Amino acid sequence: MPVWELEKPGDQAPFLRTQLERLGMEQIDFYLLHSLNARYWQNVLRSESLAWLDEEKRRGHIRFAGFSFHDDFDVFKTIIDAYDWDFCQIQYNYAQHDIQAGTRGLQYAHSKGIGVSIMEPLFGGFLTGPQMPPGASQLFEENSVNPVASALRWIWNQPEPAVVLSGMSEKYQVKENLRIVESADVGVLTQRERQVLEQVCSYMRENVPIPCSKCGYCxxxxxxxxxxxxxxxxxxxxxxxxxxxxxxxxxxxxxxxxxxxxxxxxxxxxxxxxxxxxxxxxxxxxxxxxxxxxxxx
Ligand code: SF4
Ligand code: SF4
Structure with missing residues (x-):
C-alpha cells in the first residue's frame, strides 16, 4: 500500500482492488503498508489504515498484515507497539546493523512474536561483486572469505530473522544463494568471517560518503x-x-x-x-x- 497516497479513510480501497485484479487473486498472503517512516505513519493514522487492515483481514482479502520500514528505532518501536502486526520488513545488513530499526528493532519485533523479513542484506549490491569498493574486496580476498556468503550467513547466524530477501536478479544468483543457505544456520558464522565483516564495515564507514542504496524512490x-x-x-x-x-x-x-x-x-x-x-x-x-x-x- 503506497501510504504516501493516503489522506482519509477509504483511500485504500482502489489500491487493493487494483492489486487483487492485477494479481488475479482473491487474497494476498503478505500485505505491506509500504515504506513507513514518521511522516507516512501520520498518513496511516489519518486514513485509519489499521482499522482498514483489520477489516480486510476479516473479509479475507489480506491474510497477514505487515509494514516495511525506513526510519529510526524510536519510530519503529512506536509503530510496532501500535498494532497487532503479523510481520514487518526492515533494511538490515552487517554494514548497517545500527542504523534504522537495526539489531535493536529486529530483536524487539521478534520478542513480540512479529515475523521479521530482512531486505537489503547486500545493500543494493554494494556489499558484493563489481559494485563493492576495491578496498573492501581486497579485505575479503586477502582472508579468503566470500563476500556474499558471509553477508548472508551473518544474518542467518541470528535467530530472529524469519526470511531474507536477497534481491536476486540473475539465475546464477538463485543457485548461489541456495548453495549458501545449505551451510547457513544460527551460530555457524566463523570467527574469521566475523572479523573480516567487522573490518569491511569499518572500511565502508570511513570511505563511503553517501549511504545511497540505489532504491530509486527519489x-x-x-x-x-x-x-x-x-x-x-x-x-x-x-x-x-x-x-x-x-x-x-x-x-x-x-x-x-x-x-x-x-x-x-x-x-x-x-x-x-x-x-x-x-x-x-x-x-x-x-x-x-x-x-x-x-x-x-
Ligand atoms: S536512490 Fe534516492 S531515495 Fe534511494 S537511497 Fe539513494 S538517494 Fe535515497
Ligand atoms: S531538483 Fe534537486 S532537490 Fe529538487 S527533487 Fe530534484 S534533486 Fe531533489
Missing amino acids: LKSCPVGVKIPVVFDIFNKHLLVDRKHTLQPALYRGMLPSEKASACIQCGVCKKHCPQSIDIPAWLEKVAAELEGEKLT
Missing part, C-alpha cells in the same frame, strides 16, 4: 530529472578510489546536463522520499563541485 519526485542514485554512485566510487581513476568522471561527463547534480534546483522534494534520510540537495551541491568543477568539465 527519482519520480524530481521535477528536472536529476539521476540521483547514478550521480551518487559515481561520486561514491570516485572517492573510494581516492580520485585516482578517470572512469567515474568520464561516466559522469557522459550524462545529460539535466541528469547531473548541477541541474538540481534545490527544491528538496526528493528528501521526503529517501528511506536513508540522505540530505540529497546538499550532497548534490558537493557532487557538482567535485565532478563539475573546472578540472573535470
Whole structure:
C-alpha cells in the first residue's frame, strides 16, 4: 500500500482492488503498508489504515498484515507497539546493523512474536561483486572469505530473522544463494568471517560518503530529472578510489546536463522520499563541485 497516497479513510480501497485484479487473486498472503517512516505513519493514522487492515483481514482479502520500514528505532518501536502486526520488513545488513530499526528493532519485533523479513542484506549490491569498493574486496580476498556468503550467513547466524530477501536478479544468483543457505544456520558464522565483516564495515564507514542504496524512490519526485542514485554512485566510487581513476568522471561527463547534480534546483522534494534520510540537495551541491568543477568539465 503506497501510504504516501493516503489522506482519509477509504483511500485504500482502489489500491487493493487494483492489486487483487492485477494479481488475479482473491487474497494476498503478505500485505505491506509500504515504506513507513514518521511522516507516512501520520498518513496511516489519518486514513485509519489499521482499522482498514483489520477489516480486510476479516473479509479475507489480506491474510497477514505487515509494514516495511525506513526510519529510526524510536519510530519503529512506536509503530510496532501500535498494532497487532503479523510481520514487518526492515533494511538490515552487517554494514548497517545500527542504523534504522537495526539489531535493536529486529530483536524487539521478534520478542513480540512479529515475523521479521530482512531486505537489503547486500545493500543494493554494494556489499558484493563489481559494485563493492576495491578496498573492501581486497579485505575479503586477502582472508579468503566470500563476500556474499558471509553477508548472508551473518544474518542467518541470528535467530530472529524469519526470511531474507536477497534481491536476486540473475539465475546464477538463485543457485548461489541456495548453495549458501545449505551451510547457513544460527551460530555457524566463523570467527574469521566475523572479523573480516567487522573490518569491511569499518572500511565502508570511513570511505563511503553517501549511504545511497540505489532504491530509486527519489527519482519520480524530481521535477528536472536529476539521476540521483547514478550521480551518487559515481561520486561514491570516485572517492573510494581516492580520485585516482578517470572512469567515474568520464561516466559522469557522459550524462545529460539535466541528469547531473548541477541541474538540481534545490527544491528538496526528493528528501521526503529517501528511506536513508540522505540530505540529497546538499550532497548534490558537493557532487557538482567535485565532478563539475573546472578540472573535470
Ligand atoms: S532537490 Fe534537486 S534533486 Fe531533489 S527533487 Fe529538487 S531538483 Fe530534484
Ligand atoms: S538517494 Fe535515497 S531515495 Fe534516492 S536512490 Fe539513494 S537511497 Fe534511494
